[in-house]
Amino acid sequence: MDDQTRMMTGLTGLGGLTQGDVGDPDSVRKQQSLGQPQQDIGDILQQIMAITDESLDEAQARKHALNCHRMKPALFSVLCEIKEKTVLSIRGVQEEDPPDPQIMRLDNMLLAEGVSGPEKGGGSAAAAAAAAAAGGSPTDSSIEHSDYRAKLAQIRQIYHSELEKYEQACSEFTNHVMNLLREQSRTRPISPKEIERMVAIIHRKFSSIQMQLKQSTCEAVMILRSRFLDARRKRRNFNKQATEVLNEYFYSHLSNPYPSEEAKEELAKKCGITVSQVSNWFGNKRIRYKKNIGKFQEEANLYAVKTAVDAANVSAQASQANSPATPNSGSPGSYSLAHTGDTYLGLRSLNGEGLTIAPSLQPQVDTLHRATHLTGGYEELSGSGLYTPHRLDANSWQDTTNPHSVTSPPGPPGSVHSDTSN
């Protein structure tokens, strides 16, 4: 209703303007010769139809002439009436402008990626934050992202310049169309609502172009990220001290090398790596150890001695200083954290001797046994003469699926030695 009335007022205004100068000699002549209003209208319509066949200048002149025609207001009002009827049907059709979910998704992603976010300074910070968040393992922000950031900045620049270009083109085109419509509104009824709709249509077209830009930008960012942030491509070997710590734990818990969450955290802190890296390491270590135990024997012996010596020192100190109640009190090589897994393995296997050993002592037990083997303390190991990593039923982590007899020299069936047994 509102736009209707507006349309009508616009019409009367126009009529009032043009009615003043009906001085076209041509139309005056025709009107005089024909003298009939019907023919008059027919003439006008014919001229309108012929406009497209004329040159631009001619058309402009003709248009002006028509605009000034005395019958123009009447014709205009007729057009308005017709329009009024059709507008109703049009209005029913349109009226849906849902924010495209896909473009919102792209926008969010670009924002999260630091591409479309705040400029320069904040952008890289956002990118780093996004990278850290998506990297799976948090607290990894120290990785050199300079290359990544440079490329991201490049993408961002391209994106922004393109976006600006599109926006400029869009507004230019919109202005052009609006001017055109405004100009046309003098000769045909155009409601403000219609102009609005036209603008919306234009914007929609341009936003679909923008979406393509956003999409390809997202793609570029994803490729960039997979190239630069994929940890596999930027893998660094852990430093010597870290692998030392991990190996110490592994071989001193060989009966059950499954560190608890707390133990993992402790190890991670000690090694300067993340908990998930610790998990990865143990996962890899277990599987690779199991796959080729023979290959790891040397290493196993090495760490067995190392930790056994530590443990021996610790227990010696402990027995000297304290009462034997608190044997291990947090020295290197002894993990005073809760060894949840050890209880279920260590105690049971040790019970063969009728012994009960506190779970916290299990690491020392593990390594001491191996160390004694190493130093030839106990029974001669037939064949290899080295520690053979077979286990009792309790230490079943090594033989879930793999008989592991392919690569490792199968120990004599009689001398089955778990690291927890004697």
Place this chain on the structure above:
DNA sequence: ATGAATGATTGAAT
């Protein structure tokens, strides 16, 4: 240049 070592990822199984 080549192969082993190694950290990370992935998909299935539990």
Place this chain on the structure above:
DNA sequence: ATTCAATCATTCAT
């Protein structure tokens, strides 16, 4: 959710 097993991609040693 964690682990296993296979695999990938990089690093290191030769």
